[in-house]
Amino acid sequence: MPDETLPPAPPPAASAPPPGDGHRTQVNIEDEMRKSYLDYSMSVIIGRALPDVRDGLKPVHRRILYAMHTEGLHHNKRYSKCAGVVGEVLKKYHPHGDSSVYDALVRLVQDWNMRYPLVDGQGNFGSVDGDPAAAYRYTECRLEKLADFLLADIDKDTVGWGPNFDDSTQEPLVLPARFPNLLVNGSSGIAVGMATSIPPHNMGEVVDAAIHLVQNPKATIPELMRFVPGPDFPTAGIILGRDGIRKAYETGRGNITVRARAAIEVHPKTEREAIVVTEIPYQVNKAKLVEHIADLVRDKKLEGISDLRDESSREGMRVVIELKRDAVAQVVLNNLYAHTALQTGFGVTLLSIDGGQPRILNLKEMLERFVAHRRDVVTRRTRYELKQARAREHILLGYQIALDHLDEIIELIKKAADREAARDQMMARFGLSELQAKAILELQLQRLTGLERQKILDELAEVQKLIARLKEILASEKVLLQVIVDELKEVRQLFADERRTEIQGDPGDLDLEDLIAEEEMVVTVSHLGYVKRNPVSLYRAQHRGGRGKTGAGAREEDFLESLFVASTHSYLFVFSDKGKVYWLKVHEIPQASRAARGKPIVNLVQLAPGEKVAAILPVRQLPAPPAGADEVLDQEVAAATEAAEKEAVAAEQEFVFLATRKGSIKKTRLDAFSRPRTAGIIAVGIEEGDALISARLTDGRSHVLLSTAQGMAIRFEETDVRATGRGAYGVKGITLADGDEVVSAEVVAPAREGELAPTILTVTANGYGKRTELGEYRLQTRGGKGIITIKTTERNGPVVAATSVLETEEVMLITNKGMLIRMPARGISLIGRNTQGVRLITVESREEQVAGVARVAEGEPEVEGAAPADGAPASEAAGEEPGEPDGGADGGEPEGGDGDGA
Incomplete structure (x- = not known):
């Protein structure tokens, strides 16, 4: 209530501001709110x-590490309760809640x-x-060894200091930070x-x-990115694309796509x-990721x-879907x-406090x-150490004078009335400083032995x-920088490890092909139409005649008919025995184990x-369709003119060469x-009772070799x-x-000058060939x-396949029972046409036969397995089957006519 004993004050003039009473000042509330909010904002930004x-x-992490340092909780000391560390930080440095300090401490532990x-x-x-972590009364902690390199030399006047909150x-x-912690730990x-x-x-x-x-110092960001290609997350994963990384490193802002590492197992x-x-x-x-996946499955998404x-266990993470x-x-x-956190975007903002x-x-x-900081730290440390070294040198020089006049100084001390008198007399007699004289008076008698005297002189030389x-470090910028480099190399030697996060090329908008690394794959197709792929490296090379390795599992009524090697990025033309072709990619074929x-x-x-699959043709890249292709497809035409064919050959246009079981061919x-089209298109006209058996890519100038079962x-x-055209029949x-x-x-095609000459590998059903x-x-x-x-x-059986191989290549054979063998081509005998050949793979029964043959490009893994044993027949070592002649008894060679035969 107002004091009624005092007369009311007159109202102030309209133009004059109300006067203060010495304790209050009237201000504009907008100005005060603006100023207070800015002060609060800067306090949060700078101080938290x-x-x-x-x-x-x-600041909270720095205070935790420094408090543990002052408590002596180093990596080679015992653990201490986290409650004590939290209490020390709260008591001296961080006047906030204990949960904020403990949460920050916990994060410094989590790998x-x-x-x-x-x-x-x-x-x-x-x-x-x-x-969550257990309560801090249950957990214990100490500094990691790496933290010592953040705190190294902190007691040598290397950094600035300020008062704590009280x-x-x-x-x-x-x-002091001997390594760029902001980039290393983020x-x-x-x-x-x-x-x-x-x-x-x-x-x-x-x-x-x-x-x-x-x-x-003039290095550019692209140069630095040769050393730092991108982030390396503790949980590993895969970074997709480099554009986001480059933008973040160049501008300080960017977005990085991170994907989980997942494998498909059978x-x-x-x-x-x-x-x-x-x-x-x-x-x-x-846990939330697994729960989200479960929710999406339950909701049919x-x-x-x-x-x-x-x-997941102590051995590592493992989530099985x-x-x-x-x-x-x-x-x-x-x-x-696309729908879960298995792929996320990490937004990069390289924001930090620089110069306040x-x-x-x-x-x-x-x-x-960071380099400027280290330059300042090393300079301040060097000055501190120089100051300490000069002080020590000053004392040692006093010891040296005392040792040179030892008897006289002892006599002087014996006759002195007291300590101060002895000190003053030494200073006057030998020109010593007060510090030197005091140190000499405190010198223990044991230091006067011959060995101890030499130690003093050696220490003086070292100082x-x-x-x-x-002095050299302080006088030379080059030497100073070399000290920084040497200390960085020490950190790298102690703590550098292998990169965990893989960086892959830009995948675009989840294009499946871009998500799969390009590698050679073995693709197998069974009689009942089962297809799968496996890396070529899965199959080791063996010597001919081996038993082989399981290449695919099959039911009793099924068997493998063909296999080939193609890149995961290749296109596949799937030709049916009815003469139609379907489009596919190698990476769209599921990868499975060898036995699947x-x-x-x-x-x-x-x-x-x-329809059954007759041939699968790998094509690295499809050419652009010719003008009017849509009309050509709709009309299913045949007949391209000879002029168009000549133009195609001159332009190095590729052709698809097709052959049927009855000997018909087409290009x-x-x-x-x-x-x-999704439903397939006609590739060749097929007559009744015939079927397509082969499709090959050609350049229009090669030779064709047709081989028959007999x-x-x-x-x-x-x-x-x-x-x-596509719809035409063959000749x-x-x-x-x-x-x-x-x-x-x-x-x-015949080999050109300087090239290896191709040879024709012929393989029969019973595992023989040449x-x-x-x-x-x-x-x-x-x-x-x-x-x-x-x-x-009867020994050989009918011909299964004939293919062109080079000596530097390797070949794969697979049987209808799923056994597969890989061998170098040079290990197969090079002999004449009219011969039986040698054993290439051992078949276990009459029901087992060779089902397919394929080449493997050179540069694959070295041949494994033992060489022929000592004492083996020369024919065996040379690639021949012992006891089996290469040629037939008659040596005859029936030949067909050279006419057209049409």
Whole structure:
């Protein structure tokens, strides 16, 4: 209530501001709110949320490390209760809640948050599943060895100090930091109106970049990125694309796509596929990730998943996602990437405190600030050490004078009335300083022995040598920088490790092909239409005649018919025996174990009822379709003019060469297949009772070698066959004997000068075969009967395949029982045409036969297995079967006519 004893004050004049009463001042509320908010914001930004660019630490982390340092909790000391550390930090440095300090301490321990943890914890400090740490009264901690390199030389006046919150003690404003901790461990934090998000990096890479910058101050960011290709997350994973990394390093802002590492495994018994996740993106909660996947499956937003379980243990992370039998694993995985945290974006903002102000810096600027900090630290440390060394030298010089006049000084001390008198007399007699005289008076008698006297002189020499070294550092910028480099190299030697996060090329918008590394694959196709792929490296090379290795599992009624080697990025033309072609990619074929059957090809391409796969043609890249291609496809035409064919040959246009079981052949330009339909398109007209058996890519100028089951072969020029449209029928390639049929159509060409000459490898059903010089197959006109290529005796069985190989290549043979052998071509005997050959693979029964043959490009793994044993027959070592002659008894060679045969 107002005091009624006082008269009311007169109202103030309208133009004059109300006067203050000495305790209150009237201000504009907008100005006061603006000023107070800015003060609060800067306090949060500088004092809590953002790291310092020099040591990469926020104030709370710096205070925790320094408090542990002062408590003596180093890596080689015992653990101490975290409660004591939290209490020490709260008491002296950080006047906030205990939970904020303990949470910060816990993060310094967690190896899934910190690429290089700074605190060594004992007890429960949480998990990657988001489990909280135990209370600080249960856990213990001490500094990691790496933290000592952040705090090294802090007691040598290397950094600035400031008063703590109550002026009771001093705390460091920054740590000396011998390595770029801000980049190595990263940081994240939200301030007022700004946020920082700095990813962790590999220690060795960052240190190498810092050293390079010290030695080359004008280095550009692309040069530094040769050392630091990108972040290296503690949870590993895969970074997709380099554009985001480059933008972040150049501008301080960018977005990086991080993907989990997942593999597709096949259960050996059930043949069920499963996606196994062993690495997840940085800062993704594994338990919530698994829960989210389960929710999507329950809500029918993810199809093809039958079971989900977390098998993670101390040995590592392992999340297993089992698939249904009809699911395509790569498609399911692609959906997981698109709809879950298995693929996330990491937003990079390189914001930190620089010179007391928040700034966004690029990669070079961050390293420059660190190098400048180290230059300042080393300079201040050197000055401190020089000061200490000079003080020690001063004392040692006094000892030297005393030792030179030892008897006189002893006599002087004995006669002196007291300590002060002795000191003054020594100073007057020998020109000593007060410090020197005092040190001599405190010198123990044991130091006067001969050995101890020499130690004093040796120490003086060492101190003087140290002083010269310290002066050199201060006098030379080059020497100073070399000290920084040497200390960085020491850190790298002690703490650098292998990169965990893989960096892959830019995948675009989840294009499946871009997500798969390009590598050579062995693709197998069974009689019942099961297809699968495996890396070529899965099969080791063996010597001929071996038993082989399981290449694919098969039911009793099924067997393998063919295999080939192609890149995962290659296109596949799947030709059916009815003359249609379907389009596919190698990476779309599911990968399975060697013993697995694979997937039905009808699930990958839409074969018509009754159709079987006849040939699969790998094509590296499709040419652009010719003008009017759409009309050509719609009309299913045949007939390209001879002029068009000549133009195609001159332009090095590729052709598709097709052959049927009854000896019909056809050639069509490759660009006619550039726009296939999902339901397939006609590749060749097939007559009743015939079937397509082979498709090959040609350049229009090669030779063609047709081989038959009864051991006949014909070689003719490809120009004998003019190019026709896709819907056309073929022309006669070889005249067949009764019961005979074509088994192979190979495109061959004589070797050019300086090139290895190709040879013809012929393989029979019972596992025998041989190589023959191409020159032994003389050119004929298409349509003839051909000449003998191998004797098809009861021992050999019919011919399965004939293919062109070089000595530097390796070949694979596979049987209808799933056994596969890989051997160098040079290990197969090179003999004449009219011969039986040698054993290439051992078949165990009459029911087992060779089903397919394929070449492997040179440069694959070396041949494994023992060489022929000592004492083995020379024929065995030379690649021949002992006791079995190469040639037939008669040596005859029936030949067909050279006419057209049409």
